Amino acid sequence: MPQAPTTRWCPTPEQLMILEEMYRNGLRTPNASQIQQITAHLSSYGRIEGKNVFYWFQNHKARDRQKLRRRLTMSYLYAQSHLQNLVHNQFMDQGFVSPHSNFLPPFMGYQTTSTVPFFHQAGPIQQTVIPEPASFLIGSDRCAWETPHKMTHANHANHDWMMVVGSESAAPSCCRPLKTLDLFPTKSTALKEECTSSKSASSCTTAY
Amino acid sequence: MPQAPTTRWCPTPEQLMILEEMYRNGLRTPNASQIQQITAHLSSYGRIEGKNVFYWFQNHKARDRQKLRRRLTMSYLYAQSHLQNLVHNQFMDQGFVSPHSNFLPPFMGYQTTSTVPFFHQAGPIQQTVIPEPASFLIGSDRCAWETPHKMTHANHANHDWMMVVGSESAAPSCCRPLKTLDLFPTKSTALKEECTSSKSASSCTTAY
DNA sequence: GCAAATTAATGATTTATTCAAG
């Protein structure tokens, strides 16, 4: 095999550092144009494609969450077994609203505003907390469709499928309703299950 | 702005019929070029984009699985409550390997080979059982990357990011190891759902 | 009959899991 980049992307230390820096600074779900820019920038440090950037953030975010969850669970179990009477019910009785397993604890969560050291000239990366809704797409051999940008403002409705041609994307920095962060999963993926219904919530108590 | 199709795609009866037909005939995860072709074809029946096709298959597949799971759970619960001594331990003691909730029972599963009535001229759609691995991508404002085509044949390895320009894609029909289907989920997800239903559970004999 | 109010379906997004290369 001559060259065929048949192998998966292997980030160079520089690329990794930059990505981590961005992540540390709050970037979680870069939108399409951000990905484009990041890719372009990182290209100078080695071979890289947009999808690599996309996947990197996806995975990094997921594994971060996972790590946290694990740690929290750990410390919970630890506390439970060692300080039973002290902390046990604290967790169980509190009202933990958790629509689903998205529960990043506040002390870490999607941290506060912070400037991203790169792409200042480009603008859109200056992301803070709320991730842009980026739509998943299937590759389609070099042919793709456009990205949805929720222009939603106050409540809902008014979606729009805008097509940005240049890299000057509008970067509508508002968007999503800003989910409430949950303290602890009531439902967690771990304890999973919970009826999403509004009625007839019969026997969905356990599982696992 | 011309005419902002601000609404979500609403499949026409013809489009739906065709999609369902393909699904019935075994198509589950169309790859990029297949999506392109399908989209092109369905376009003659109304507005449609590749992503719509992609999402449709994703959702249809998932909800099919869900329906099955529900049904199985139902019959299990029924059996358990009515034929307690007969079947109870059969399930519990058997070794139900279930890595996760992907458990399509064999008696239905991904059905047998069958020809798809459309796109015969194109070839690749003639899919039978095993789905092509199609990669998820993020929108990137009109800029996308290529689709991965697993050229894997015998076992694994040898990925390739090929870019097909024409609609003559290679259609490598083998691919994934063909997961072992699980009979019953050890891990829950199964017991979930059903709770989402409500009172008048009129079946989905949807009239379109 | 017919809208507002509900509920069920389903299109579109996001998150969690799994696979497998290195």
Added chain:
DNA sequence: CTTGAATAAATCATTAATTTGC
């Protein structure tokens, strides 16, 4: 064992059915 890549599950959001009070 780590992590890039890929897939499935869970969820959100909007539209179509359906119900309900008039």
